[in-house]
Amino acid sequence: MDISRTYPAVKAFLCGSFSGTCSTLLLQPLDLVKTRLQTSQSLQSGLHSGMGRVGMVTVLQNVVKTERLLGLWKGISPSFARTIPGVGIYFSTYYSLKNHFFQDRNPGAFEAVLLGGGARTVAGVCMLPVTVIKTRFECGMYNYGSVAGALRSVCQTEGPAALYSGLMATLLRDVPFSAVYVMFYSQTKALLPKEISLSPSAPLAIFSCGILSGISASLITQPADVVKTQVQVNPQLRTAEAIRYIYLEHGLQGFFRGAVPRVLRRTMMSALAWTVYEAMMTRMGLKS
Numbered sequence: 063m064d065i066s067r068t069y070p071a072v073k074a075f076l077c078g079s080f081s082g083t084c085s086t087l088l089l090q091p092l093d094l095v096k097t098r099l100q101t102s103q104s105l106q107s108g109l110h111s112g113m114g115r116v117g118m119v120t121v122l123q124n125v126v127k128t129e130r131l132l133g134l135w136k137g138i139s140p141s142f143a144r145t146i147p148g149v150g151i152y153f154s155t156y157y158s159l160k161n162h163f164f165q166d167r168n169p170g171a172f173e174a175v176l177l178g179g180g181a182r183t184v185a186g187v188c189m190l191p192v193t194v195i196k197t198r199f200e201c202g203m204y205n206y207g208s209v210a211g212a213l214r215s216v217c218q219t220e221g222p223a224a225l226y227s228g229l230m231a232t233l234l235r236d237v238p239f240s241a242v243y244v245m246f247y248s249q250t251k252a253l254l255p256k257e258i259s260l261s262p263s264a265p266l267a268i269f270s271c272g273i274l275s276g277i278s279a280s281l282i283t284q285p286a287d288v289v290k291t292q293v294q295v296n297p298q299l300r301t302a303e304a305i306r307y308i309y310l311e312h313g314l315q316g317f318f319r320g321a322v323p324r325v326l327r328r329t330m331m332s333a334l335a336w337t338v339y340e341a342m343m344t345r346m347g348l349k350s
Contacts, residue, residue, distance in 0.1 A: 071154045073346050078153025081338035082145040085331040090141055091134035092327035095121045097200040099320035100291040118322050137199035140209050144196050148189040153339055156181035171245050178244025179237045186236045191225035197294040228293035230301050235286035239279045243332060246275035265337050272333025280325040285317035
């Protein structure tokens with residue numbers, strides 16, 4: 063029995079999981095810096111060091127100085143716990159939806175928005191508890207020893223509902239990101255000349271499409287990411303309260319705190335994940 067023919071969604075899951083693992087391992091430091099910039103700890107450490115403005119380089123230097131180089135990969139365990147199944151669920155859902163509704167043609171721009179948003183909604187809801195733990199690991203405000211221990215601690219002290227804190231903000235960030243990303247990605251990829259798509263340089267062309275799509279989607283959804291981080295680090299805050307708090311404390315620019323590392327990470331991670339996913343699906347004889 064040929065599993066790639068009989069269970070293509072399983073193949074899509076495995077391809078997605080592998081691509082997400084590679085991109086997470088490489089880009090985890092940027093995610094940690096982004097989280098520190100968006101939480102009060104990074105601001106306090108910058109002020110204590112005599113600096114009025116806390117930037118990406120300042121946080122990087124502070125982490126390396128106080129936690130050593132490996133401190134940049136703090137939170138890699140929950141990141142893997144979230145990414146390996148999460149990206150797999152995302153790509154297998156995307157593959158299943160695309161092949162069910164658009165088996166004989168490529169989706170249009172609006173249809174690509176629905177595909178990307180739908181796949182991300184499923185993956186986001188399934189993986190939100192691990193996302194909450196990952197955010198708390200990275201912010202440095204909680205002393206969890208392991209992912210399992212963190213899950214147990216949250217359930218015992220705050221109740222299981224705390225694992226779904228920031229659900230609305232997460233969906234408001236991830237669903238539009240995926241929807242916009244897939245729309246730009248599918249449309250720019252469709253514009254590639256056929257000779258490039260079939261040439262050895264196809265992965266580089268696909269990666270370039272992913273870069274352009276990632277920058278656009280990241281900037282559009284940055285405010286929701288800041289709100290999501292605040293809600294998950296401070297579970298007593300509701301989404302509306304977090305928005306008000308950020309605006310009162312930092313003004314409009316507060317909604318773009320951590321934008322540089324996030325744009326770099328999300329853009330590179332998405333472009334790398336899609337490039338690896340497409341290459342692996344092609345090798346397995348499946349149309350991505």
